[in-house]
Amino acid sequence: MRSLKLEGYIESAANPKAKAWAKLLERKHREREGKFLLEGVHLVKEALDAGWPLEAVAFDEGSDALEKFGTYIETSGNGEGPRWYPVSPEVIAKCSETGTPQPIFAVALKRPPSAEALFGAGDRGLVVALDGVQDPGNVGTIVRSAAASGATAVVLGKGTVDLYNPKTIRATMGALFHVPVLEADLQDLLPEAAARGASVVGTSLQAARSCYDYDFRRNVWLVFGNEGAGMSEAVSAFAHANVIIPMTGRAESLNVAMAATVLLFEAQRQRMA
Known part of the structure; x- marks a missing residue:
């Protein structure tokens, strides 16, 4: 030394x-x-x-x-x-x-990636997009889950808490150094992702399709909305499909960070099979 x-x-x-x-x-x-x-x-x-x-x-x-x-x-x-x-x-x-x-x-x-970095993985892309997620702990946990599950990028859309908020930084536990995280307008990026062949998938308690029946092996963008209101109408309009996480017990819904973690690791499971 x-x-x-x-x-x-x-x-x-x-x-x-x-x-x-x-x-x-x-x-x-x-x-x-x-x-x-x-x-x-x-x-x-x-x-x-x-x-x-x-x-x-x-x-x-x-x-x-x-x-x-x-x-x-x-x-x-x-x-x-x-x-x-x-x-x-x-x-x-x-x-x-x-x-x-x-x-x-x-x-x-700050060393934010360029928007082009979001599309570098081609048909193996797995991008997490957050639409108005406001709790620093939730955003930090989602970044950790994205890094752990092999996601290719995380996009923080408008209304989402600042990545560099000290509480968000602490919640990432350093994962922000291991997965590209970009702040951008989802209304600009989601159409571009779709044009490049990505499937845009949202979550909804009203969805009929189970997340375990969806093919996550393709190029996928997973969109998660605000803790209370879910995805905004403007962003949900770009979703090609909505899925639900089946719950056999009694709970109104899952925390957004938990839901993101479930879907990310289901995508990892499918991609490793």
Whole structure:
């Protein structure tokens, strides 16, 4: 391991760098700067493992956080990796929205894929499209399930919570580094997907067709709607088919993240058969 050159210690939360980092807790600043925050040892390691561009890593100098990165650290300031900053607990707290902040966070650069990346898998494409899903935990869980089941991409349509919201980031558990995630207008993308041969499939409690009777081995876009209202009329108009997840017990419906997970792993099962 090369020796680590640390940047200067940042003690005050009023330090210009600390103030700039803390602003990334707000969406308008994330969008303006093209950056977002990753909090905690796991997320920072996942980003480093994936080769995701990190601008800076800040750690509580009084913690043992740095010791967990012995095999990850590169010489700071040589253009090969992020700059590493020892900081005070005050700075850590300012850059976290959790009640008990993690002792380390990173400033990451946004690296959204192009729309064209959605179509690279051809007839083996499996894309998840979210229409107005507003809960960060649901979106993060769906990204995790998409990465785990071999989906080729996730599209966050209008009205869907910001991918780079700290709560969404935490819920992905680092999966956003392993599956392309794109924010786009589904009313533009779904017709293009259909024109390229994709089948657009929605879910509905009124659907007659079981998800287990649908052929997911083709190029498929799975569309999931808002937690309370489902798919919007404008987006549902593009669906070629709607399926239902059969339930033999008593429950009104499944949480959208659970429903997405069921369908994604059914698609994986069929594709592995």
